[in-house]
Amino acid sequence: MKKWILGILLVVAAAAGLFWVTADKEMKALVSNLPTDTNVLFWSIPQRDAAFRTMDRIPVLAKANIIEAGEDVYPMPKGTPLDIGVDVDAYMKHQRTAGLVIIHDGKIRLEKYGLDFNGDGKWTSFSVAKSFSSTLVGAAIKDGYIKSIDDKVSAYIPDLKGSAYDDVSIQQLLTMTSGVKWNEDYGDKKSDVALFNAHKPEPGIDVTVSYMRKLPREAPAGTKWVYKTGETNLIGVLVSSATKKTLSAYLSEKIWAPFGMEQDGSWLLGSTGHEISGCCIQASTRDYARMGLFMLGGGVAGGKSVLPDGWIAAATTKQADIGEVENGYGYQWWTVNDGSYAAQGIFGQGIFIDPKRKLIIASNSNWPQATDRQGGDQAQKRGLFYQQVQQAIDREQAAAAK
Numbered sequence: 001m002k003k004w005i006l007g008i009l010l011v012v013a014a015a016a017g018l019f020w021v022t023a024d025k026e027m028k029a030l031v032s033n034l035p036t037d038t039n040v041l042f043w044s045i046p047q048r049d050a051a052f053r054t055m056d057r058i059p060v061l062a063k064a065n066i067i068e069a070g071e072d073v074y075p076m077p078k079g080t081p082l083d084i085g086v087d088v089d090a091y092m093k094h095q096r097t098a099g100l101v102i103i104h105d106g107k108i109r110l111e112k113y114g115l116d117f118n119g120d121g122k123w124t125s126f127s128v129a130k131s132f133s134s135t136l137v138g139a140a141i142k143d144g145y146i147k148s149i150d151d152k153v154s155a156y157i158p159d160l161k162g163s164a165y166d167d168v169s170i171q172q173l174l175t176m177t178s179g180v181k182w183n184e185d186y187g188d189k190k191s192d193v194a195l196f197n198a199h200k201p202e203p204g205i206d207v208t209v210s211y212m213r214k215l216p217r218e219a220p221a222g223t224k225w226v227y228k229t230g231e232t233n234l235i236g237v238l239v240s241s242a243t244k245k246t247l248s249a250y251l252s253e254k255i256w257a258p259f260g261m262e263q264d265g266s267w268l269l270g271s272t273g274h275e276i277s278g279c280c281i282q283a284s285t286r287d288y289a290r291m292g293l294f295m296l297g298g299g300v301a302g303g304k305s306v307l308p309d310g311w312i313a314a315a316t317t318k319q320a321d322i323g324e325v326e327n328g329y330g331y332q333w334w335t336v337n338d339g340s341y342a343a344q345g346i347f348g349q350g351i352f353i354d355p356k357r358k359l360i361i362a363s364n365s366n367w368p369q370a371t372d373r374q375g376g377d378q379a380q381k382r383g384l385f386y387q388q389v390q391q392a393i394d395r396e397q398a399a400a401a402k
Contacts, residue, residue: 041186041194041370045096048347048366049115053098055124056266056282064282065248065275067256067265074260074290079107084392088112091385095348095378096366098123099285103293103360104393111286115366122263123364125281126345128288129267130232132251133277134174134315134332136239138299138307139254145242149174156238159205163213168221170238173231174331175320179219180212182228186346186370196230197270207272208233225320225329229278232332233270236277247275258302259294261287279345285364291343292353292360316341316353340386346370348378352386357393361386 043051056064082102088110092100098117102110113119125132140146146156149171154160156170168178183191192215201210212230236247243250248267256265265287268280294300295316299307318328318335328335334342340354348365363382372379 039189039194039198042189045366045368052124052347052364052366053117053121055268055280056122062268062270062276062280064266064268065246067248067261067267067281067283068252069261069264070257072260073262074293076103076106076108076286076289076293078111079104079109082109082389082392082396084110084388086385086388091381094381095363096368097348097363098366099362099364101285101289101360101362102389103289103362105358106293113285117364119284119286120263122265122282122284124279124345124349125283125288126279126347126349127229127232128343128345128349128351129277129279129281130229130332131343131351132255132281132291133232133235133239133247135295135299135307136247136250136254137170137174137235137331138311138315139250140239140242141311142306142308143243146170146238153234153238156241157209157234159209160213160234164215164217165213165234171319172221173235173238174315175225175329176228176231176332177222177225177320178228178231179217179221179224180215180228180231181218182215182226182230184227184229185373187374193229196233197276201272205272206237206274207270208274209237225322232278233274233276235332236275239277240274247277254306255291255294255301258304259290260301261290263287285362288351288364289360289362292351292362295353296355296358296360340390348382350382354390357390359390359393361389 051058092112092114096115098113098115100112101108137146149169151170153168153170153173154166160166164180165178172178184193185191186193188194196208196211199207199211201207208230212234239250240247263284265281265283267275270276295312299305299312315331316333316335317330319331320329322329326337330341334344339356340352342353343351347370348363348367350363352361367376367378369376
């Protein structure tokens with residue numbers, strides 16, 4: 001018996017040694033900082049540093065579908081380095097930035113990396129994925145899978161019939177104005193956003209649908225905006241149900257491959273098999289920037305218009321009042337009154353798009369906290385940095401006009 005046990009231990013030790021020799025630096029860092037909580041909201045900073053670049057490689061956390069890239073890569077040539085007039089390294093240190101790519105007029109004006117990350121790596125999107133998911137609604141309308149954003153959500157997700165979502169329209173889901181009660185407090189372990197992915201669904205029902213259909217109504221549909229990650233997950237179920245395709249396959253078909261993303265991406269799956277559409281695409285910072293170029297170019301990929309006429313204009317302008325004078329919410333895009341808009345995710349993920357200046361700022365980070373509401377000023381400083389980049393572009397254009 002002792003020899004048998006010793007043999008097993010030797011095999012395990014040999015396997016562990018082989019793993020350590022063959023594993024890349026990202027996996028070694030992950031093993032050294034394995035999360036002890038299944039909920040990412042409560043991981044430590046070192047755990048997040050290691051995991052955010054390897055989320056799709058942690059099968060105990062979630063499985064993932066591949067978002068296949070095509071053969072041709074959309075070119076992003078290097079332009080003249082942009083003089084922003086600020087200490088970018090100090091800004092990145094404060095933000096704990098892993099990747100920062102600034103595109104102006106189709107050219108890379110700045111590309112820098114931190115946290116031992118680089119341009120070949122992939123970083124999690126968090127809620128930046130919401131803007132991808134909403135864009136797939138537009139593609140599904142263009143393709144005839146969905147008739148109109150005025151359709152009821154329950155027409156495409158029958159398991160929502162009889163719930164508070166029964167009379168909610170797709171448009172109200174896109175703008176998060178369903179009127180259904182929800183708690184998005186990232187610091188509260190009992191909030192809806194902390195609990196819903198771990199929910200145990202009824203047999204045969206998607207985990208998000210199972211959780212969301214039990215929520216009560218707090219306001220008439222269309223009258224109150226409340227940020228709800230769960231509703232974007234419903235959008236993913238809606239698109240998959242309408243198209244009969246996974247979100248990953250549909251995103252690859254409509255945008256990722258024909259537009260020319262550089263690398264395959266991936267999309268984490270919920271416990272019942274649908275992509276977590278409110279979160280968790282894994283992609284390079286450059287490919288997040290390419291999503292900005294897709295939007296800036298009017299939603300054309302592979303020479304074909306992917307979205308209905310007027311979709312981008314509607315999606316990226318204020319559709320819902322969020323209680324801020326200068327900012328609003330479109331179809332899962334954060335809007336600014338000056339015409340710029342952004343996809344944003346917790347812990348510092350973002351794609352900022354300024355059509356007027358032909359400007360895109362893609363960034364991946366690991367802030368000390370999820371948002372400024374949990375302490376810190378990273379979101380505020382990021383907004384200031386966006387303005388400083390805009391001002392630098394304006395100075396250049398003014399000097400060129402003299």
